Amino acid sequence: MQDQEPQRPDLVIVSNRGPVGFRFDEQGRAVAGKTAGGLASGLKPLVADGRSLWLAVAITEADRVASTRGRIDANGIQLELLDVDPDIYADAYDIVSNSTLWFLHHGLFDLARTPVFDRRWHRAWDNYRRFNRLVAEAVAARAPHAADVLVQDYHLSLVPRLLAELRSDLAIVHYTHTPFAGADAMGILPTSVGRELAEGLAGATACGFHTSRWRDGFTSSLRSLGVEPPATFVAPLAPDTSGIEAVAADDACRVERDRIEELRGDMRLIVRVDRLELSKNILRGFQAYADLLERRPDLHHRVLFLALVYPSRQSVPEYAAYRREVEALATSVNGRFGDADWNPIVLDTEDDFPRAVAGFTLYDVLLVNPVRDGLNLVAMEGPAVNEAAGVLVLSREAGSHTFLAGHCLGVNPCDVVETSRALEQALDMDPVARAELAAGLVGELRSRTPAQWLDAQIQAARNRAPSGPQGPVP
Amino acid sequence: MQDQEPQRPDLVIVSNRGPVGFRFDEQGRAVAGKTAGGLASGLKPLVADGRSLWLAVAITEADRVASTRGRIDANGIQLELLDVDPDIYADAYDIVSNSTLWFLHHGLFDLARTPVFDRRWHRAWDNYRRFNRLVAEAVAARAPHAADVLVQDYHLSLVPRLLAELRSDLAIVHYTHTPFAGADAMGILPTSVGRELAEGLAGATACGFHTSRWRDGFTSSLRSLGVEPPATFVAPLAPDTSGIEAVAADDACRVERDRIEELRGDMRLIVRVDRLELSKNILRGFQAYADLLERRPDLHHRVLFLALVYPSRQSVPEYAAYRREVEALATSVNGRFGDADWNPIVLDTEDDFPRAVAGFTLYDVLLVNPVRDGLNLVAMEGPAVNEAAGVLVLSREAGSHTFLAGHCLGVNPCDVVETSRALEQALDMDPVARAELAAGLVGELRSRTPAQWLDAQIQAARNRAPSGPQGPVP
Incomplete structure (x- = not known):
């Protein structure tokens, strides 16, 4: 009844x-x-x-x-x-x-x-x-x-x-x-x-x-x-926060965490997790990072950009072409700034959800800079399980920016200089300010449910x- | 005083x-x-x-x-x-x-x-x-x-x-x-x-x-x-109609007219006159023409597309790249449909105003199909001096379409099929309908002056x- x-x-x-x-x-x-x-x-x-x-x-x-x-x-x-x-x-x-x-x-x-x-x-x-x-x-x-x-x-x-x-x-x-x-x-x-x-x-x-x-x-x-x-x-x-939490608690995710922790050593970690497609603005994200590395030589060997971007819709020719551009740009940035001991960008194009969630738990900075996006769940899934009081750098053109604006660093997705400065500000931010932003973010994203x-x-x-x-x- | x-x-x-x-x-x-x-x-x-x-x-x-x-x-x-x-x-x-x-x-x-x-x-x-x-x-x-x-x-x-x-x-x-x-x-x-x-x-x-x-x-x-x-x-x-008329009456224009008349022989003449740049939609104009030639083999050897497109802003890389694409597409359409006796497209990239005005006087169809355009003066300068009761095919995204709509064939500039059909309709139109459209067009464009x-x-x-x-x- x-x-x-x-x-x-x-x-x-x-x-x-x-x-x-x-x-x-x-x-x-x-x-x-x-x-x-x-x-x-x-x-x-x-x-x-x-x-x-x-x-x-x-x-x-x-x-x-x-x-x-x-x-x-x-x-x-x-x-x-x-x-x-x-x-x-x-x-x-x-x-x-x-x-x-x-x-x-x-x-x-x-x-x-x-x-x-x-x-x-x-x-x-x-x-x-x-x-x-x-x-x-x-x-x-x-x-x-x-x-x-x-x-x-x-x-x-x-x-x-x-x-x-x-x-x-x-x-x-x-x-x-x-x-x-x-x-x-x-x-x-x-x-x-x-x-x-x-x-x-x-x-x-x-x-x-x-x-x-x-x-x-x-x-x-x-x-x-x-x-x-x-x-x-x-x-x-x-976002389905309990679903993400369950993945984060899982063995598969723990294995991926260990791998990422080994990769990063004592470096600061910038993470992005996206489908590899034109709206996600992966190119300008790397350009902003290159601008940061050029302005701040002191960050060399001290920061790692882990880009977990998995291919999608490869039957659409524009997507396949964009993927090649993304790969070429990552190679070029690594060639320009990297050396035998340090690859500034690790580009991972495997579709591995436990690995993405592992990245979520560990990031110091999460970069979500779409050209335009209806909502963007990554901007909420990441903070839901992050354990490092990480800072969210979020495009103002993502729908989620509407209600996350007070708890992240907002950027114009076409403005590489503004994005570079936001990454810098996020890396330089003191622990108290980071914790405050992160707490506000979690409060906001948990105030809504799929139900x-x-x-x-x-x-x-x-x-x-x-x-x-x-x-x-x- | x-x-x-x-x-x-x-x-x-x-x-x-x-x-x-x-x-x-x-x-x-x-x-x-x-x-x-x-x-x-x-x-x-x-x-x-x-x-x-x-x-x-x-x-x-x-x-x-x-x-x-x-x-x-x-x-x-x-x-x-x-x-x-x-x-x-x-x-x-x-x-x-x-x-x-x-x-x-x-x-x-x-x-x-x-x-x-x-x-x-x-x-x-x-x-x-x-x-x-x-x-x-x-x-x-x-x-x-x-x-x-x-x-x-x-x-x-x-x-x-x-x-x-x-x-x-x-x-x-x-x-x-x-x-x-x-x-x-x-x-x-x-x-x-x-x-x-x-x-x-x-x-x-x-x-x-x-x-x-x-x-x-x-x-x-x-x-x-x-x-x-x-x-x-x-x-x-x-448009400065009297200025265009003066050019049309000039010797330099008469020489160009003779050259175009010899080129066309007894073929129907489609003309476009544009700066060679990305808003003018020259590529889709050729694609529409190719679609027409594919659908209507009876038009082969009986129509000529004279594209008078003069380079501009070649210091902007996008413009130089676009010019190469336009040239390659014209070559490809000519290779596909042309033969020893007939080049379906004559692409002329010289900046020659008397030649452009000569084209205006002679066209059977004037194609003006910009992706977007504040006004577009060509759509008014051409009809001001045309002597063949030519038909204007005009993009609805040109500002001038606002007041020329009743006297031309309007097209969506991205719709190659609609543009192809408009070119076909313009070529097939009976003389009375053509004369009526042309007269209305001239009346409309002369109702405004630069003063x-x-x-x-x-x-x-x-x-x-x-x-x-x-x-x-x-």
């Missing part, structure tokens, strides 16, 4: 990537692998309740095999994986979602050259529409009556409208994890495409964002395209007018 | 480049050369009145020699050329004005990599401030009492505030010829730099723009930086409150 608690409606979470990925074991069976951090890890305990369904796309071959089983119990989560035609999915994922919409929302096009909306691209857009329709139909076929449907991110921008047309009983929330492009940037898209995206999102009962800045970009974009925005809400995702973030979406779904998603919303 | 006319106050025009440039003649004397089109040509007759002074920077060595003469009568214009230390000027012009502010206002940074505000850049910024101060002091020393001072463009963003502090009797207008970056883009600049720019411009009695879109970018940018915007006005610059544009600035200066530029303005 649940009569002590307000009844929660059935919940359907829809995302491109699922909360677990599958791999083949030695017997060739598809088994659930480890969780891929971020969104999923914090939500898992909340949706393993028997009233929730998670619908995602089968991405790997093992996912596809698993998808044939229908509903899967994956570590307590009811999961269904959608097997999409690989050609349709490649167009929707690589060309439209990641090479176009992701660049658009992050403001990262090199506009003199990209994007080029040629015939190949327009065919890919047709496949993005097909992909969104397949997802909407899959949700429509599975969602319980009057369920709350939480659609995640830019891969699924058209789902709200399509789903609302199929199932007027559902409350549909769309949540954007990236920044949201303003009106000028939205005008880059082919006109009918921009409008279709806007109408797709406007089909939601409500749309959610990490910060009011991205929300404002969304509403001004929609208005510039002649589309009235739906209700909106701002609810930043929170609150999920509740905000459910509340937004519940606020709809009784006439359904087409009705007036507050 | 002037008692029949309202008295016009003394006028000072301040710009980076002067209305005439100087060159050395055979005897080694600095003599005034031909006018560099654009802004200057339409204004010359208006300011050659004895009550106007034009203050500009000595750019060439011959300019510097001429500058030693003090006030110069250059084709009727009273001109003073300011000799600025070349190192200061190179920093202000190349690094801050053209590699930073121009890219910022046009939205053309490749943000994952540029801009990088390193120590070299911050020193250049100090020199931009010095340069603006030198210009402000030069104006302050020369402007008659209570004169109207019209400061032109992004090279001189700090002049209004600096000048207002030196001379509270002056009415100071700043006019921006480029787009103006919105609040998100302004945030790319180092924080103190963005604020100093905003305050510099806010020191004007009024700030003018080609379109309300750029004006809105300006006011939202200033507000986002905590600076209250001054009065603003929108007054698009108009009206100048008057709008003078009016904006006159509207100031009597207490001077620091006082409240409407």
